Amino acid sequence: MITKDSTIGFVGTGVMGKSMAANLQKAGYNLTIYTRTKDKAQGLLNNGAVWKSSIAELAKSSQVIITMVGYPNDVEEIYFGKDGILENAEKGTYVIDMTTSKPSLAEEIYKQATAKEIKALDAPVSGGDVGAKNGTLAIMAGGDQAAFDKVFPLLEIMGGQIILQGDAGAGQHTKLCNQITIASNMIGVCEAIVYAKKAGLNPVSVLDSITTGAAGSWSLSNLAPRMVKGDYAPGFFVKHFIKDMTIALESAQDLGLSTPGLSLSLSLYKELAEKGENDSGTQALVKLFQ
Structure with missing residues (x-):
């Protein structure tokens, strides 16, 4: 008890x-x-x-x-x-x-x-x-x-x-599904923020519109505003996301699956880490797109 x-x-x-x-x-x-x-x-x-x-x-x-x-x-x-x-x-x-x-x-x-x-x-x-x-x-x-x-x-x-x-192990497999989903989503969030700025839009106003529509996601609601503010403090470290994606990619390969979105995101985050952003929050990915 x-x-x-x-x-x-x-x-x-x-x-x-x-x-x-x-x-x-x-x-x-x-x-x-x-x-x-x-x-x-x-x-x-x-x-x-x-x-x-x-x-x-x-x-x-x-x-x-x-x-x-x-x-x-x-x-x-x-x-x-x-x-x-x-x-x-x-x-x-x-x-x-x-x-x-x-x-x-x-x-x-x-x-x-x-x-x-x-x-x-x-x-x-x-x-x-x-x-x-x-x-x-x-x-x-x-x-x-x-x-x-x-x-x-x-x-x-x-x-x-x-x-x-x-x-046993099912919780970890489920979390890897979560990280696979986030991996590709983060690329889209970064591209959307940079696109909004290049188009001369107010990114805060853009987020007010798109977070409530079909594009809505946790990353869009919680990390995109941090990107706009230039706040790269870690809620979740880049280095830990790289670890998670690496485990997910290895597990997917063991299952005979192709995960191109995951592979692309992992390569981009590794590039970000090489630029000294290992201890930044995952939202720092936007720096590669700016």
């Missing part, structure tokens, strides 16, 4: 993780925190979260462990090995990886967790920094129905649309 007396371990408090953890904290849950850079968790610690000096220490003291890190190799590092989550968590612990990662890795975590009587879910998210702050993230889960039902009250604090998509 997960209650307000349960301890939630949270690993990774970056742009999105810190807001997701803060929402759990505001809802009255006890948090223990581990992140590579302690300063990133200072706001949570100031509000009562407890710092743990290692993954193993956090795992031993938590009934639920949520991870939100950067790359698949980070996920492997914190879950596997003698100092990892799976070797140190108690039987009956729930582990939820909310990182966008490889479906095959989610399946392996589930396999090893099940062998140790630990309940594992993959539950990547979409919605960026805005969704994380507002607790309205789309959460795409993979794993067992019973485990999903148990942790649903926690997921509901962080997200709005929360769906169990299937067995």
Whole structure:
């Protein structure tokens, strides 16, 4: 039984993780925190979260462990090995990886967790920094129905649309569908903004018209205004989107699929990263078109 007396371990408090953890904290849950850079968790610690000096220490003291890190190799590092989550968590612990990662890795975590009587879910998210702050993230889960039902009250604090998509790995596959959709859409958003400016239009007024029509999308409503303002602060890093698209492209190839839109977007974002924009928000893509 997960209650307000349960301890939630949270690993990774970056742009999105810190807001997701803060929402759990505001809802009255006890948090223990581990992140590579302690300063990133200072706001949570100031509000009562407890710092743990290692993954193993956090795992031993938590009934639920949520991870939100950067790359698949980070996920492997914190879950596997003698100092990892799976070797140190108690039987009956729930582990939820909310990182966008490889479906095959989610399946392996589930396999090893099940062998140790630990309940594992993959539950990547979409919605960026805005969704994380507002607790309205789309959460795409993979794993067992019973485990999903148990942790649903926690997921509901962080997200709005929360769906169990299937067995282990299904959440990651769904997130890759999300990233494939965004990849081509971002090109269109950038081209539209630059076209509006070249045509002598007021891009803000143009957005007022087209965001409510058939062209409407999250990126158009939330990232296009940032492009117009020249605000390239990261709600989602270019480097992390490149990671996601690379995983998606590899997964598509494994499935025998051709994804030309995804391939083009990935090549453009790699070009953007080479120009020094790795740590910018994904909306910085417009710089290539201006």
